[in-house]
Amino acid sequence: MRHPKVTIVGAAGGVGSSLAHLLITAPDAYEIALIGRDTRSVACLLMDSESLAPLGRPPVVGHGDTGDFHDSDIIVITASVPLTAWAPRADSMSANAEVVHPYFREITKVSADWRGHVIVVTNPIDVLSGWLRRHTHFGRSRILGYSWNDSLRLRVAVARALGEDAADITAWVIGEHGDAFVPLFGHVLSKGRHVRVSARQRESVLAELRDFYTRWGRLGRARTTVWTTASGVARMIHDLTHGRSADWTASVALNGEYGLSDVNVGVPVTMDARGVLRVVEWGLDEAEHTALHQAASLVRQRVDGLGAL
Numbered sequence: 001m002r003h004p005k006v007t008i009v010g011a012a013g014g015v016g017s018s019l020a021h022l023l024i025t026a027p028d029a030y031e032i033a034l035i036g037r038d039t040r041s042v043a044c045l046l047m048d049s050e051s052l053a054p055l056g057r058p059p060v061v062g063h064g065d066t067g068d069f070h071d072s073d074i075i076v077i078t079a080s081v082p083l084t085a086w087a088p089r090a091d092s093m094s095a096n097a098e099v100v101h102p103y104f105r106e107i108t109k110v111s112a113d114w115r116g117h118v119i120v121v122t123n124p125i126d127v128l129s130g131w132l133r134r135h136t137h138f139g140r141s142r143i144l145g146y147s148w149n150d151s152l153r154l155r156v157a158v159a160r161a162l163g164e165d166a167a168d169i170t171a172w173v174i175g176e177h178g179d180a181f182v183p184l185f186g187h188v189l190s191k192g193r194h195v196r197v198s199a200r201q202r203e204s205v206l207a208e209l210r211d212f213y214t215r216w217g218r219l220g221r222a223r224t225t226v227w228t229t230a231s232g233v234a235r236m237i238h239d240l241t242h243g244r245s246a247d248w249t250a251s252v253a254l255n256g257e258y259g260l261s262d263v264n265v266g267v268p269v270t271m272d273a274r275g276v277l278r279v280v281e282w283g284l285d286e287a288e289h290t291a292l293h294q295a296a297s298l299v300r301q302r303v304d305g306l307g308a309l
Helices: 014-024 039-050 066-071 089-107 125-134 148-162 199-210 212-219 226-241 286-306
Strands: 005-009 031-035 060-063 074-077 117-120 143-146 173-175 181-183 246-255 261-272 275-279
Touching: 005 014, 005 066, 014 031, 014 039, 014 226, 031 039, 031 066, 039 060, 066 089, 074 089, 074 226, 089 125, 089 286, 117 125, 117 226, 125 143, 125 246, 125 261, 125 286, 143 226, 143 261, 148 173, 148 199, 148 226, 148 246, 173 286, 181 199, 181 286, 199 212, 226 246, 226 261, 246 275, 261 286
Parallel strands: 005 031, 005 074, 031 060, 074 117, 117 143
Antiparallel strands: 143 246, 173 181, 173 261, 246 261, 261 275
């Protein structure tokens, strides 16, 4: 029986290695190829994974290379330069573009008949996923920027402001995965029912969201949401490989939705094994609409600045 194949680029890093562990120990079986510039660290991960065999299903995992792209169901790009405390995501754009460039070039060589998906996790995800999309022959449903963490953090902050359980809250952030994020307070649900978030509560939520990187920076460590990101990407991989229709926010290319085209920004989407089935267009108020278009303009300018792949 063939298992879905996932190739992780940047497997020696925090997100890549955490994702590999989650997939190896998941109830669903995967074939996993690990790619990393630090080949010794990748070798250590492979040795480590061998000891999991007595605990259950022997993991199907190996040291991969870009040749694995061609028969992968999912390619996950997590490779990046080391994080710098206090630095905005956009500050690492040029350096991270240089890191992912050779992998992106190889992805452009994958056959037009390929039916897999690329998940870009390397920041800035909107810019880099848009850069890759411009140079491939794949439809927009096959290149996704992972941006779900913003919505998860919003749910935690809203739950705290409302005095409720975060697991009961559904809330979404669109726009850029960065400073130009756009929280949709008009679409907050608690246990499936719309709830009003007052102006004072919104101020509290926004302060918490904007203070996230400040609190992280004070710790002085080159690490943020490693576990959250890996968990979210693992869940996205499950939905893409097992045909489960699910609602997400992801950075995808727009084609007239929200009055925008040919730019990747985070938006609500419904996806399954075919990729993005549709972009969900919710009604936005004037401020949200303006903020989304400003975020899109910023992303487009940055993609233009990267030039040809």
